[in-house]
Amino acid sequence: MNEKIIDIKHKMKKVLDKDRYQHTLGVAYTASCMAMRYGLDPDRLFLAGLLHDCAKNIPNGEKYALCKKYRIELNETEKKAPSLVHAKLGAYLAEHTYGIKDPEIIRAVRNHTTGRPGMSIIEKIIFTADYIELHRDQAPNLPEIRHMAFTDLDDAVLKILSDTLVFLNSKDRPVDPMTKETYDYYMTHRS
Ligand SMILES: [Fe+2]
Ligand SMILES: [Fe+2]
Numbered sequence: 001m002n003e004k005i006i007d008i009k010h011k012m013k014k015v016l017d018k019d020r021y022q023h024t025l026g027v028a029y030t031a032s033c034m035a036m037r038y039g040l041d042p043d044r045l046f047l048a049g050l051l052h053d054c055a056k057n058i059p060n061g062e063k064y065a066l067c068k069k070y071r072i073e074l075n076e077t078e079k080k081a082p083s084l085v086h087a088k089l090g091a092y093l094a095e096h097t098y099g100i101k102d103p104e105i106i107r108a109v110r111n112h113t114t115g116r117p118g119m120s121i122i123e124k125i126i127f128t129a130d131y132i133e134l135h136r137d138q139a140p141n142l143p144e145i146r147h148m149a150f151t152d153l154d155d156a157v158l159k160i161l162s163d164t165l166v167f168l169n170s171k172d173r174p175v176d177p178m179t180k181e182t183y184d185y186y187m188t189h190r191s
Contacts, residue, residue: 002043008050008098016057019135024053026133027126030149034125037150048105048126051098052112055090063089070096077176084176087113114178115161117185124153131160139163158186 013021028049032042055063060082067074067085070092078084091110094100108126111119115127131139132146139145141163148156161183168175 005043005047005050008047011098012050012054015054020053020056023133023135024050026135027052027129030129030133031125034129034149034153038121038125038153040121040125044102044105045122045125045129047100047102048108048122049129051090051094051100051105052109052126052130053086053090054093054098054109055086058086058089060085066092075176075178077174081174081176084113084174087111114176115157115182115186116178117182118189119157119182121153124157128153128156128160132156139167154186154190158183158190161186 012024016024028046031045031049035042035045055066058066063082063085066072067089070089072088072092074085074088078088087110091106094109095106100106104120104122107120108123111123112126112130116123119127128145128149132142132149136142141159145156145159145163148159161179164179165175165183167173168179
């Protein structure tokens with residue numbers, strides 16, 4: 001493992017709470033295993049996994065203040081749902097605070113919560129690893145989705161999106177329009 005990864009790992013241990021750090025390691029290891037499966041660089045996916053929630057434990061008020069300071073544009077849903085803001089803010093911090101130059105890693109951090117139409121394979125892996133890593137135990141259909149993650153990544157992405165939409169709607173929780181847009185896209189565009 002290269003020095004950059006070790007350095008970021010130490011930094012995440014400091015800025016994340018215990019559970020979030022364990023989840024983060026879970027995403028990093030899951031994403032690197034998926035990289036091995038799909039013929040990608042496991043270190044690159046490990047690093048993306050380490051960083052994906054780097055802004056998660058920043059207090060909500062501070063999250064909004066930082067978005068304003070760094071001129072990060074938020075949509076109407078993000079303005080009302082602080083839990084969604086960490087993705088865009090995290091992408092900014094990955095680049096400017098943690099010195100990541102790989103645009104694919106930055107994009108994967110930015111889109112890990114909602115996905116986006118036309119995701120790269122790196123974005124799809126982080127989106128999926130976030131949902132299936134071994135500390136996750138609440139979502140329905142986890143065994144099926146974990147299997148799909150290593151057999152048909154687009155199927156896994158689509159199932160995660162549909163299950164997420166069902167869950168959010170059943171709890172009357174705000175749905176970022178991008179989640180629906182991504183779902184619609186993957187319903188019709190399969191690779
Ligand atoms: Fe997240
Ligand atoms: Fe996460």
